[in-house]
Amino acid sequence: MAPSIVIVGASHAGVQFAAALRELGHAGAITLIGKEATLPYQKPPLSKGFMLGCMSRENLLLRSPTFFESEKIDFRPGVEVLAIDRVAKHITLNTGEKKNYDILMLATGARPHAWPQANLPDGTFTLRSLADAERLRHAATTIQGPIVVVGGGYVSLELAATWRKEHDREVTVLNSGSRVLLRSASAELSDLVTACHREQGVKILSNQRATRILSHDTGAVCAVECAGGLNIPAALVVLGTGVLPEQDLAESAGLPCDNGILVDSQCRTEDPVIFAAGDCANFSSRLTGQRQRLECVQNAHDQARVAASVVMGQDTYYTQVPWFWSDQFDMKIQTAGTLISSSQCIVRGDIEMRKCALYHFSSTGSLQAVETVNMPAEHIHARRLLASVIAPTPAQVAEPTFNPKLFLQNALACE
Numbered sequence: 001m002a003p004s005i006v007i008v009g010a011s012h013a014g015v016q017f018a019a020a021l022r023e024l025g026h027a028g029a030i031t032l033i034g035k036e037a038t039l040p041y042q043k044p045p046l047s048k049g050f051m052l053g054c055m056s057r058e059n060l061l062l063r064s065p066t067f068f069e070s071e072k073i074d075f076r077p078g079v080e081v082l083a084i085d086r087v088a089k090h091i092t093l094n095t096g097e098k099k100n101y102d103i104l105m106l107a108t109g110a111r112p113h114a115w116p117q118a119n120l121p122d123g124t125f126t127l128r129s130l131a132d133a134e135r136l137r138h139a140a141t142t143i144q145g146p147i148v149v150v151g152g153g154y155v156s157l158e159l160a161a162t163w164r165k166e167h168d169r170e171v172t173v174l175n176s177g178s179r180v181l182l183r184s185a186s187a188e189l190s191d192l193v194t195a196c197h198r199e200q201g202v203k204i205l206s207n208q209r210a211t212r213i214l215s216h217d218t219g220a221v222c223a224v225e226c227a228g229g230l231n232i233p234a235a236l237v238v239l240g241t242g243v244l245p246e247q248d249l250a251e252s253a254g255l256p257c258d259n260g261i262l263v264d265s266q267c268r269t270e271d272p273v274i275f276a277a278g279d280c281a282n283f284s285s286r287l288t289g290q291r292q293r294l295e296c297v298q299n300a301h302d303q304a305r306v307a308a309s310v311v312m313g314q315d316t317y318y319t320q321v322p323w324f325w326s327d328q329f330d331m332k333i334q335t336a337g338t339l340i341s342s343s344q345c346i347v348r349g350d351i352e353m354r355k356c357a358l359y360h361f362s363s364t365g366s367l368q369a370v371e372t373v374n375m376p377a378e379h380i381h382a383r384r385l386l387a388s389v390i391a392p393t394p395a396q397v398a399e400p401t402f403n404p405k406l407f408l409q410n411a412l413a414c415e
C-alpha cells in the first residue's frame with residue numbers, strides 16, 4: 001500500500017512537495033497542515049506588489065482554491081502541529097487529534113527574530129505572513145509621519161523602496177552592519193543599491209544598531225533609539241532584523257538541528273522517514289561541500305521536488321544552483337550561486353546605468369556567484385554557467401567580447 005504522507009507547513013515548500021508527489025504518481029493519502037488560516041499564498045509580493053496595493057489576495061494564491069480537493073490533498077488550514085512522536089509515528093495537532101504518518105515532511109519555514117523589548121509601542125511591525133502584510137499595509141496608509149525600517153536586508157530595502165517611490169514617504173533604513181545586504185550581496189552590489197536608494201531620498205544609516213523603540217505617553221511609537229545615542233523620529237517602525245528557522249518541533253522530537261533542521265543532500269533528516277525542506281532546512285550542499293540554509297523560493301521549491309522524488313524511490317540529490325531576486329525602484333536584482341568569499345569581481349555592463357552583471361570568483365579562480373541588475377537574460381545564462389562543468393575564468397569574463405550564451409554553447413559541446 002502507498003505510504004501515508006503528512007506535511008507540516010503549507011507554504012512554498014509544503015505545497016510544492018504535495019504537488020510533486022501527485023505529479024510523480026503517489027496514490028496514497030497526503031495531509032497538508034498549515035498554522036495559517038488561509039489558502040497557501042506567495043510570500044515575495046508581500047513586500048512588493050501587495051504592499052503597494054496593486055495585487056489582491058486572490059493574485060497571491062499559490063494554487064487555485066479547487067486544487068487541493070481535485071488532487072485529493074487533505075488540506076488543514078489554521079491547524080498547528082504541536083509534537084512529533086517518532087516511535088509511534090504520529091503527530092499531535094492543536095485540535096487534540098493524533099495523526100499517523102509513514103512519511104513526514106517538515107516545511108515549517110522561518111520566523112522573525114524576536115525583538116528584545118517587552119510591550120512594543122503601537123505602530124511597530126514585523127513582516128513574515130499575509131496577516132502581517134495586511135496589518136502593515138493598513139498602518140502605512142493610515143499613520144502619517146516618518147517610517148523607520150530596522151535592518152538592511154532585502155525585505156527591508158524593498159519596503160523602503162515601495163513606500164518612498166509610490167507614496168513619497170520619509171523613510172530611514174537603520175542598519176547595524178557596515179553596509180546594507182551584508183549577508184546576502186557583494187560589497188559592489190551593496191554600494192550600487194545604497195546609491196540608488198539615497199538618490200531616491202531613502203536615508204540609509206549604516207553602523208547604527210537600533211536598541212529600543214520609544215513611545216509617546218499614548219503608547220504610540222515616537223522614535224528608534226540607537227546604540228550611539230542617536231534617536232530617529234518614527235511614526236511607524238518595521239523590525240526587519242532577519243529570521244530564525246522554525247525548528248522547535250524537530251528539536252523537541254530529538255532531530256539534530258543547527259541553524260535549521262539538519263538534512264542530507266536528499267533532504268532527509270537523521271530519521272529516514274522524516275524530511276525537511278525550505279527555509280527551515282540546513283542541508284549539506286553538493287556544490288559547495290558545506291552546510292547551508294537558504295531563504296528563497298527557488299530553494300523551497302527545488303528541495304521539495306527532490307524530497308518528493310526520493311520518497312518515490314528515485315536516487316535524486318539537491319544539486320541545483322540557488323538563485324533569488326529582488327525588486328527595488330527601477331532595479332531588478334537577481335543573484336545566482338553562493339557568495340562565500342568573493343576575492344575577485346569582474347563587472348560586465350554599466351554599473352552607473354544600473355544595467356550590469358557582477359561575476360564573483362573564489363581565490364582559486366572558480367566562479368561562485370553572479371549578481372545581475374536589470375540583465376535578466378544574463379542571469380539565466382549565469383545560472384547555466386554555474387551549473388556547467390566548464391565555467392569561465394576571470395580573464396575570459398573580463399574580455400569585452402565575452403558572451404555567456406556562446407561560452408555555454410561551446411562548453412556544452414565539450415561536455
Ligand SMILES: Cc1cc2nc3c(=O)[nH]c(=O)nc-3n(C[C@H](O)[C@H](O)[C@H](O)COP(=O)(O)OP(=O)(O)OC[C@H]3O[C@@H](n4cnc5c(N)ncnc54)[C@H](O)[C@@H]3O)c2cc1C
Nearest residue numbers: 009011012013035043044081108109110278279295296297
Ligand atoms: C516579505 C517577504 C518577501 C520575500 N521576497 C522574496 C523574494 O523576492 N525572492 C525570494 O526568493 N524569496 C523571498 N522571500 C523568502 C521566501 O518567501 C521564503 O524563502 C519562502 O517563503 C520559504 O518557504 P517555506 O515553505 O520554506 O517557508 P514559509 O514560507 O516560512 O512557510 C512555512 C509555513 O509553515 C507554517 N508552520 C510552521 N510551524 C508550523 C506548525 N508547527 N504547524 C503548522 N504549520 C506550521 C507557517 O505558519 C508557514 O505558513 C520573501 C519573504 C518575505 C517574508
